[in-house]
Amino acid sequence: MGLIDVLAPAEDTLQVALSRIEDYSAVGSPQPLP
Amino acid sequence: MSEQVANVRAASTTGPAPMRLPSANRRCAAIVRMNRENKRNALSGGMLQELTMMVTEAGRDDSVSGIVLTGGRRYFSAGADLAEAVQVKSPATSSPSPRRRRPERAIEENPKPVIAVIHGPCITGGLEVAMACDERIAAQGSTFAMTSSRIGSVAGFGGTQTSPSARRAPRC
Numbered sequence: 001m002g003l004i005d006v007l008a009p010a011e012d013t014l015q016v017a018l019s020r021i022e023d024y025s026a027v028g029s030p031q032p033l034p
Numbered sequence: 035m036s037e038q039v040a041n042v043r044a045a046s047t048t049g050p051a052p053m054r055l056p057s058a059n060r061r062c063a064a065i066v067r068m069n070r071e072n073k074r075n076a077l078s079g080g081m082l083q084e085l086t087m088m089v090t091e092a093g094r095d096d097s098v099s100g101i102v103l104t105g106g107r108r109y110f111s112a113g114a115d116l117a118e119a120v121q122v123k124s125p126a127t128s129s130p131s132p133r134r135r136r137p138e139r140a141i142e143e144n145p146k147p148v149i150a151v152i153h154g155p156c157i158t159g160g161l162e163v164a165m166a167c168d169e170r171i172a173a174q175g176s177t178f179a180m181t182s183s184r185i186g187s188v189a190g191f192g193g194t195q196t197s198p199s200a201r202r203a204p205r206c
Binding site: 002003004005006007008009010013014016017018020021022024025 | 065099100151165168169171175176178
């Protein structure tokens, strides 16, 4: 976990986020923090 | 923001009566937007409650595959609404925060991935909310600060635990 995981041009941020959600969907949801 | 992409549902905090996520027939991403731009998305009690409710609701929705949390194009959040905070008459009325106003808990415990999309200032309470997310996607030029100590306060949403662990360089 980093403060910023991805630094992107402003016009790309939403698309990057949606892409990451698709990645999560492929491998399973994250586990809650302990 | 959502009009550029397909397969998303969007809702935003609106004040006393929050919008509900519209229903969908297939799995999609839910976009939750903090929408108090005239206050730089300062986190009032009402907004915290709405945010907590919306994130929780999206997490329980089987049609939602993940949640994008954003403040729009200009601000993520300026942090706690200090104009509201100074009206607190006694510590007993401000601490501990009711669970319904703890969006960081709703985010951390959410069964769906929660991704923060950050544009502009992301300050103190806003940064703590962002840090509770699974990932943070920041626009170039975004700014981050934890300023609680300037007003003799502490980071009350877990920032003292989450911030020290966040020192990794971002992917570009």
